[in-house]
Amino acid sequence: MTHARWIRFTRLATAVAALGLALPGCAALFMGGAVIGSGLVATDRRTTGTQIEDESIELKAASRARDLATLGRINIVSYNRTVLIAGEVPGEPEKAAVERAVTGVENVRLVVNELAVMPGTTMGTRSSDTLLGARVKATMIDAKDVQAHAFKVVVERGIVYLMGRVTEREAARGADLARSVSGVQKVVRVFEILTEEQLAGLSGPQAPAAAAAAASAPK
Numbered sequence: 388m389t390h391a392r393w394i395r396f397t398r399l400a401t402a403v404a405a406l407g408l409a410l411p412g413c414a415a416l417f418m419g420g421a422v423i424g425s426g427l428v429a430t431d432r433r434t435t436g437t438q439i440e441d442e443s444i445e446l447k448a449a450s451r452a453r454d455l456a457t458l459g460r461i462n463i464v465s466y467n468r469t470v471l472i473a474g475e476v477p478g479e480p481e482k483a484a485v486e487r488a489v490t491g492v493e494n495v496r497l498v499v500n501e502l503a504v505m506p507g508t509t510m511g512t513r514s515s516d517t518l519l520g521a522r523v524k525a526t527m528i529d530a531k532d533v534q535a536h537a538f539k540v541v542v543e544r545g546i547v548y549l550m551g552r553v554t555e556r557e558a559a560r561g562a563d564l565a566r567s568v569s570g571v572q573k574v575v576r577v578f579e580i581l582t583e584e585q586l587a588g589l590s591g592p593q594a595p596a597a598a599a600a601a602a603s604a605p606k
Contacts, residue, residue, distance in 0.1 A: 421513070421520035421542040430536045432552040432589055433467050441465040444492055451488040460507045461485060466539055466550040468496040471577050473543040475507045499577050501548065508544055515570070516542040523547055523565050533560050540565075545572035552579045554586055 431438055444465040452461050459476035470489055476482050486500045520542040527535035538561050541548040547565045549558075558578045565574045581589075 421517040421540075423520045423524045423540040430534075432537055437467055440494055441468065444468065444470060444495055447492045448489045448495070451492065452485050455481075455484055455488060459502075461502070462541070462543065463489065464539070464541055464548075464550065465495075466577075467552060467579055468494055469550070469577065469579065470495050470498045471501060471541060471548055471550060472498065473501045473503075473541060473548065475503050475505050477506075478504055501543070501546075501575065503544070512544060516544065519545065519547070519568065519570050523568050523571070526564050526568055527561065530560070530564055533557055533564065537561075545570060546575060547571050547573070548575045548577055550577045552581055552589075554581050554583055556583075 433441070442465075445463055448463045448465070448470060449461075452463065459474060459481060461472065461474040461476070464471045464473075470492075472485060472489055476485065482500065482502045482504060485502060486498055489495065490498050520540050523540050523542070524535060524538075527533055527538060527540075534557075537551045537553055537557065539550040541550065547568075549561055549565060551557075551561075553561065558576055558580060562574045562576055565571055
């Protein structure tokens with residue numbers, strides 16, 4: 388193995404390891420999808436308190452969804468109190484019921500409902516999503532002009548959801564990097580957009596609140 392290929396392998400392994408560490412912090416029902424970039428970390432752009440709050444939101448939202456006894460597979464991820472719901476449910480009533488349940492969780496600011504009305508995915512598809520998420524994260528690690536830790540990567544059926552507190556420049560670059568990975572079907576941005584000044588101020592005790600944005604960017 389050449390030196391360059393060894394470096395690439397090491398970075399991919401790092402991304403996969405990050406996925407393994409992330410899973411306990413992600414509340415997922417019925418085998419949730421791949422999530423990379425979670426867990427309490429010092430380099431996170433959220434405060435430690437907000438990171439803990441997000442984990443609490445995930446657990447409470449998962450419990451409420453589970454109480455619905457909904458057939459399907461639901462993956463719930465919270466970042467800075469913006470909650471992404473992904474996975475598959477059998478019908479529109481179930482999709483709406485899950486969204487209502489999650490919206491009612493204390494401290495939730497915004498819900499982005501990306502549940503698909505379709506049969507649940509296979510274990511093979513979920514394994515492919517896990518690998519694809521690791522490859523997307525490794526691509527961000529390779530890039531020299533973005534901070535990979537600023538992005539949380541969620542993958543469902545080849546669709547990459549990007550979460551995080553980023554500037555518009557970072558959002559565009561992160562989406563471009565994700566699209567460049569073979570196998571990515573679509574990139575959906577679920578970002579909280581910061582100004583450059585707000586990003587610079589994150590080293591302070593409390594960053595200003597920024598507007599949340601969710602926009603789909605097809606491959």
